[in-house]
Structure formats: structure tokens, C-alpha cells
Amino acid sequence: MSFKIAFIGAGSIGFTRGLLRDLLSVPEFNNVEVAFTDINEHNLQMVTDLCQRDIRENGLKISIQSSTDRREALKDAKYVICTIRVGGLEAFATDVDIPLKYGVDQCVGDTLSAGGIMYGQRGISEMLNICKDIREVAAQDVLLLNYANPMAMLTWACNKYGGVNTIGLCHGVQGGHSQIAEVFGLDKKEVDIICAGINHQTWYVQIRHQNKDLTGDLLEAFENHADFSRTEKVRIDMLRRFGYYSTESNGHLSEYVPWYRKRADEIEDWIDLGNWINGETGGYLRVCTEGRRWFETDFPNWMKEEPHAYEQEKRSEEHGSYIIEGLETGRVYRGHFNMINKGVISNLPNDAIIEAPGYVDGNGISMPLVGELPLGPAAVCNVSISVQRLAVEAAVSGDDKLLRQAFMMDPLVGAVCNPKEIWQLVDEMLVAQEQWLPQYGSAIAEAKERLSAGNLIPTREGYKGAARLKVKTVEEMQLDRDAANKNAGEADKGKDRAKV
Template sequence: MSFKIAIIGAGSVGFTKKLFTDLLCVPEFRDVEVALTDISQHNLEMIKAILDRIVEANGFPVKVTATTERRRALEGAKYIISCVRVGGLEAYADDIRIPLKYGIDQCVGDTICAGGILYGQRNIPVILDFCKDIREVAAPGAKFLNYANPMAMNTWAAIEYGKVDTVGLCHGVQHGAEQIAEVLGAKSVSELDYICSGINHQTWFVDLKLNGRKIGKDELIAAFEAHPVFSQQEKLRIDVLKRFGVYSTESNGHLSEYLPWYRKRPDEIARWIDMSDWIHGETGGYLRHSTETRNWFETEFPQFLEQASKPVDPAKRSNEHASHILEALETGRVYRGHFNVKNNGVIANLPQDAIIESPGFVDRFGINMVSGITIPEACAATCMASINVQRMSVHAAVSGDIDLLKLAVLHDPLVGAVSTPEEVWQMVDEMLVAQARWLPQYAHAVPAAKDRLSRSTVKTRDWAGAARRNVRSIEELRAEKAALKKAV
């Protein structure tokens, strides 16, 4: 088969390498063209060198191109994959730093909460530019696969305003299933059957079977509490499981910031998180992890290049959806996964316009969702709170309506549990001014925001958060990796 796949934000080096290697695990895809595009020429050069080394080492005829001219990369593309981070780590640091001044302690801050909402404001105008290019220069009927967060907001904007055939993709469901299989003593996740439904990062395992035997709430709770690692790392998720009756897909740290109950007071945060890894609730954990990963890659690039010389092993193909979806669409080999699409009746007790995450099957006819699912009422109520925030955030991002943006932030569950309306109004002004270069739709509102900030009487504080760690140096990372290798 010969067609073109474009990857926008290809400078996300590790993830792009994974997607590319997955594609090469499909025998029919070894003659495709993969067009890389990014705003960073430096990052493009690094990832192209790695992919070229993979192609050379395996003798595949696949063609790899790289350009900072996005439309050129999209010309004639049948599939477009986005993994962009608009504003990079600089803007992301403000997503964490500024809300902390108002008492809002986030672990990740890329989905909802104050950071995720502003992240969406930066991303959505760019996503709509992508969609315009796709409509104008990509292959007719091109499919847009969005991996970029905030997943629901970006996908919502691409479908409702971008008018492009879009599906949002995430790996939270797969990771949650792997945990459940492990605590239940399964030899492989393939022994586990499950239906997982909700919205991205708040998807719920509403039905579970292990080798055909139904797994109930009590058995699952007991299995998690008996696990020597997860019982400590996933305390919040286990508490939600006990109260809601179903397990959530998202990590302990991520889930903690979507709810109004666990991070509302600094002294409470320590009860529910675990500091063994960033993902379990550390303040600004993903920002630290992303910074360390980027620094490590820049320093250890020769090592990554050397690793790219290894043969591609189809047995090590990842569980990321993209290659499996393309394989099903192109070959007809059916793939079952969990996808982010417009609801339209898929989940009966969530709004029709919402972007939901739920099971579907892919074949030559496209992505075919399983409709008519009803999720537990408590799960629906929690999802609804986020959906309302997402809807306002998307509409604000498209219109540049600062009042609607502030209302979206005000209605966020964690923000509302921590901050007063006056604090929210000032915080949004401060974030808007700090990130103005990435928020062109709010250019008209920035002067007034600056003026309000100069006259504000709302008090803030210099706070690093309840569970902050410093970014580790390359030397510290090397020592840690050496110690782990020695222990194994």
C-alpha cells in the first residue's frame, strides 16, 4: 500500500518514534510516506535522523520527509496525526505556576482545571488552522487523529468548528486495563474483557470479565487493596472505586484534579497521593517529568540514535490506537478500541454534543461505535461537570470571549472548590497576560486585563504546592537509572 501520513508536532520525539515503529509493524505499510512537521527545525532534524536510521537498519522502502511548512506536509495526506503542545514547556509552566498563587494545586493540568482550560485556549485556534489546511490540501476525506491534550476540547473544536473527520486517541483505557489484569492475577491483559465508557480521562470500567467470569465491585476492591504497589500508588482511585462502584481509567494524580474533593486543602493532598512517581499526584508532576525527558533526550541523543539501529519487532508493537486504526481501515482486519468521538447517542445519559470516550470497532467502513450505553449516575454526574466546562471553554476559545472563559474556569470542579469568583477573575487575567503571545483571539482583551491587574486588591501567595519536587539534573537522572539497572 502507498499513501501519505502526516504527523503534526513530530518534534515530540519519543512519541513520534513509537507511532512510526508501530506503523512499520504492519507489513502493508512499509511503502508509505510519513511526512513530519513541527515549528522547531532542531526537533525535526533529531526525529528525522532517528526515523531514517530505523528505515536504513530495517531496509524498508518507507519514505520519511520533514518540513516546518505544515501545508506542504499535509498535501495529499490521507491520515493526519496531531501531538502538538502549543506554547511548549514555557507556557505549560505558567499553567501550573499561576494557579498555585491562588491555591490551586494541579498534578498535570492539561485536561480541565485552570491549566487545562488555558491549554485549550492556546491549542484550539491552532487546531482549527490544521483543519483548514486539511480541508484545502489533504486527500479528500482525510481522517484527523488527535492525540493532543486537552483531548476532548481539541476534538470538539475540530469536529464542530473545523468540519474535519476527527477521532481523539488516548491510552488511559489500556493502562487501566493492564492494572486490573495484574491485580486479578491474569497472565495477560488478553484474559480481561471490558467495557469502558465516559469522557477522556474520566472513563469508567462499567463491565469487567476475567476469562468469561464477571468481576464485581467487592472483588476488585479487595484485589487492589491487596496489591503491594497499587494499594499505595492508587489510594484516591481505590477510594473512588469504593464510593462509585467502578474503577476509573485515569491515574491517581490526573483523577485527583478533575474532582472537587481530594486536592481542595493542602493538608488533605498528602493523604491521597503517592510520591514514588509523578503520575500519582505530585504537584506539577508532569511538567517536571516533561522537562527532565526533554533535557535527557537533548543530552543523550547519540544513545537514542544508536537504539534506532535495532530491527523492528512486530511482537513489541505498542497498544497506541493509531497504527491499529489505520490497519483496520486499510486492510479490513477488525480492531476494537476505545475512541473519542461526538456522542450522538453512544452514551445515553450524557449530552449529545459532548466528546465521549467509549468502545468502537474499526474496519473498512470506518469507526463504528457501540451505541446505547448507560453509565452509572455518579459517573455521569462527574462527567457532566467536566463536559459543561469543556463546552464553555471551546466556545470561548473560538469566539475570544473572555467573560465566557472566566465562567468556564469558575465552573471547573477543583477551581470552584478552592477559589472565590474574585480570585478566578484575577487568575484568568494573569494567565491571559502571561500567555498573550499564544492567545491571538484574546488580543483585544489583554490591555484591559493588564489594567485590572494593576489595580487589583486580591491577595495571592508564593506557593510551590503541597507536594513539589525540583527538576533533576542529568547527573541525577544518570545516577538513578544506573541504580535501577543495578537493582535489576
């Protein structure tokens, strides 16, 4: 088979190298075209060199087309894989640090809350430019596989306004599935799940083993687990009160709802600092910063280490390669995908991006009807969907009134801040991120005037949050090279979330 796959944001080592290994482990794909593009020429060159070395050592003749010219990379592509982070670590730091001044303490800040909303504003603006290029130069039947966060917002914008068929992909369901099998002492392959909701708030509404329904036994199993009872307190409490386990980590989930991070003196009651993903303030920013610094410093050694082996048993659980394999070969794949609802979950809005079970084969991607979510989980999802809809429309139109309303409706921001504080917080974030927000020109000018006029609401300047850890130096990371390599090279940087 011969077709073209383009990676946008290919300088992301964790996703790009792993996804390429997954794809080229499919025997039929040993003659595909591969194109990499990124705005950072240095990062792009490092990842290209490493992946080309992997290809060569696996005996394949594929030559990566690597270019900072996005349209050149997208030309005639049948599949586009997107892993961009607009603004990089510089913008990411403002997503975390500015809200902290107002008491909004985030672990991740890439899906909801103040950081996730602003990440969406930057990302949607650029994704619509990417969609324009895809429409103009890619293959007519192109499929955009989006791994970039905020997953639901970006996928929503691409489908509604970008004119490109887009599916959002995440590894959250697989991670929770593994946990569920572990608490029951079972092999993951023996446990069948139905998981449905929205990205990062997907609920395991049915768990079965050998035709026995284990859903009602899950709370006791988690409460009795030595690690998870300590590291997943938020998820277990949500399970206790809503009746179903949610996909995302303790740290992620804690910032999507209003109850666990609204009081600084209570945050440590709900988190664990053995792993960033269990709730550390700014934890994901820290490990991403460490990973990038380590990869750039240690890159020459990566070129000397064993290459990735392109073997079926080495493939990850990321959905992307299996979707492309199913579409191209007809082999059936069952996964969980982010797509426009269209009635799949009947008590969530039809236009929202939902995450639910789907099947892929030579006929395309099919989403079976789930029906109604339980009322409690549906209510949690519907609050988040309202924030997402406001944020998407704000990003597309450049309407800062809608942006401020998204902040108002966000569960954590609304729990911590009053309306005047939210208005000032949005002003600060717009000004700080001006270079990545072309759609907000007039709003940013007005925000600058207000901020310079004085009479501002006092904030906690320099506040580091309830549970902030120091970013490790390269010298400190050298003391455990294996851990540093794993952090830099993994797409899922919270895979070992329970381990201290």
C-alpha cells in the same frame, strides 16, 4: 499499499518514533509516504534523523519528508497524526505555577482545572488553523488522529468548527485494563472490559473473565494489592464511593474532582511520591522538562544505540496504527475511541466527545451503543462536559466571559477559589500566555489594565505546592541512563506508575 501519513508536532520524540514503529510494523505499509512537520526545526531534525535511521536499519526504502512548512507536509495526506503542545514547556509552566499562587495544586494540568482549560485555549486556536490547512491541501477523505490534550476539547473543536473528521486517541483505558488484570492475578488477554465515559474519566462498567462478572469484586482486589493500595488512593476512593474504577491515574483523577486537592494539608494523604503520576505537584511538567533536556543533551548517543525493530510483537498499545491498519486492510480492531457522542452514551450530551468501545474494519469506524452510564459516574462526567463546552466556545469566540465561567464551573478551581480570585487568576493567565492567544486581544488588554491598577487580591507568591519535587539536572539523570532514556522516549510517561 501507498498512501501518505503526516505527523504534526513531530518533534515529540516519545509519540513520533513509537507511532512510526507501530505503523511500519504492518507488512502492507512498507511503501507508505511519511511526512514530519514541527515549528521547532532543531527538534524536528533530531527526531527525523533518528526515525530515518530506524527505517534504514529495518530495510525499508521510505524517505521521510521533513519540513517546518506544515502545508507542504499535509499535502495529499490521507491520515494526519497530531501530537502538538502549543506553547511548549514555557506555557506549560504557567499552567501549573500561576494557579498555585491561588491554591490550585495540579499534578498534570492538561485536561481540566485551570491548566487544562488554558491549554485548551492555546490548542484550539492552533488546531483550527491546522484544520484549515488540512481542508485545503490534504486528501478529501482525510482522517485526523488527535493525540494532543486536552483531548476532548481539541477533538470537539476540530469536529464542530474545524470541518475535519477527527478521532481522539489515548492510552488511559489500556493502562487501567492492565491494572485490573493484575489485581485479579490474571493475564490481560483473559479479562474483557467495557469502558465508557469521557477522556480521562472513563469508567470500567463491566469486567468479565470466563463469563464471570468481576465488577463487584474490584474494590476488594485493589484494597488488597500491595502497590496500588498505596499509589492509587484517589482512584480506589472513587471506586469505593461511585462503584466503578476510572481510567486515569491517581494524580490525574485527583485534579478533575473537587475533593482530594482542595486543602494543601490533606493532599499528601491521597498521593504517593514514588512516581510523579501518583499525585506530585507539577509532576508531569517536571518529567517532560527532564525528558526534553535529556534528549537534547544525549541525542548523539541515541543515534549509536540499537534502532527500533519494526516487528508485530514490538508494537505498542497505542490505537493509531491499528485504526489505520483496520481501515486499509479490513482487519478488525476493537479499541476505545474519543468521538462525538451521537447517542452512544444515552445520559451524556449528544454533542459531547465521549470515550467508548469502537470497532474498525474496511467499512470504517463503528461505535456500538453503550446505553446509560451508572448515575454517579454520569454525574461526574456531566460536570466536566459543562466545563469543556464553555472552554471550547470561549476558545473559538475569544469570549473571556465564557472562559471565566469555565473556571467557575471547574470542580477543583471552584472548590479552592472564590469568584473574585477566579477573575484575577484568569487575568493573570491571559496576560502570561498572550503570545499564544490571538483570539483574546481586547480581553488581554483589559486584563493588563486591571492588573496594573493595583488593589489586587493577595496571592501566595513563590508557593511551590504541597508536594513539589526538584527538576533533575542532566548530571543527576546521567546516574541512571536507562531511566532517563525511558522517560524521554516513552509516549506514556506514567507506564510504570506503581513502581518506586
